[in-house]
Amino acid sequence: MARMHARRRGIASSVRPYRKEVPAWSxxxxxxxxxxxxxxxxxxxxxxxxxxxxxxxxxxxxxxxATGKRINAIVRENDLDTDIPEDLRNLMHKALMMRKHLEQNRKDLHNKRQLQLTEAKVRRLVKYYVGTKRLPLGWVYKPETAEILLSR
Structure with a gap:
C-alpha cells in the first residue's frame, strides 16, 4: 500500500497476531x-x-x-463519547502545535509543508465524519477556532 502524501511504498510495521478467540491466559x-x-x-x-x-x-x-465490541462502541453505549472523534482531535492538536511553532519560526519551510499535509488529513477526516453523521452537517475545520474546540 502506498503512503498518503508520498509516491513510495512502505509496509514495515508491527502486526498484532491473528486470533479468532481469546487466549486462555487473558x-x-x-x-x-x-x-x-x-x-x-x-x-x-x-x-x-x-x-x-x-x-x-x-x-x-x-x-x-474479549467482549465482541470495540472500546469506542462501549464508550458510546454509556454516553461517554466526546463530540469530536479521537483521531480528528489528535490531528487538530498536531496542526495547532505546528501553527504555534510557525509563529516563532516563520522560515521553517518543512514544517509549513507538513502543516499543509496535516490540515489536508483533517479536512479529509471531517468530510468522512460529516458523511457518516458523526459530526453535524456543515461542520468545517477552521484553524482559528481549533484551539477553542480542543480546550473543551
Whole structure:
C-alpha cells in the first residue's frame, strides 16, 4: 500500500497476531472489562489510552475479542463519547502545535509543508465524519477556532 502524501511504498510495521478467540491466559470477563472501560473513561482517558491500560495492567490483549465490541462502541453505549472523534482531535492538536511553532519560526519551510499535509488529513477526516453523521452537517475545520474546540 502506498503512503498518503508520498509516491513510495512502505509496509514495515508491527502486526498484532491473528486470533479468532481469546487466549486462555487473558482476562475475559465481559462485565468486568466493560466496567473497567467505563471507569477509565470517566477518569478522563482516551480510547487508545484505555486499550493500553487494559493490555498492560489488566491482562486484556484485545478488547474486541474479549467482549465482541470495540472500546469506542462501549464508550458510546454509556454516553461517554466526546463530540469530536479521537483521531480528528489528535490531528487538530498536531496542526495547532505546528501553527504555534510557525509563529516563532516563520522560515521553517518543512514544517509549513507538513502543516499543509496535516490540515489536508483533517479536512479529509471531517468530510468522512460529516458523511457518516458523526459530526453535524456543515461542520468545517477552521484553524482559528481549533484551539477553542480542543480546550473543551
Amino acid at each position: 482476562n475475559s470477563d465481559v462485565k468486568e472489562i466493560e466496567g473497567k472501560i467505563v471507569e477509565l473513561r470517566k477518569a478522563g482517558l482516551t480510547c487508545a489510552q484505555i486499550g493500553l491500560v487494559l493490555r498492560d495492567k489488566h491482562g486484556v490483549p484485545n478488547v474486541k475479542l
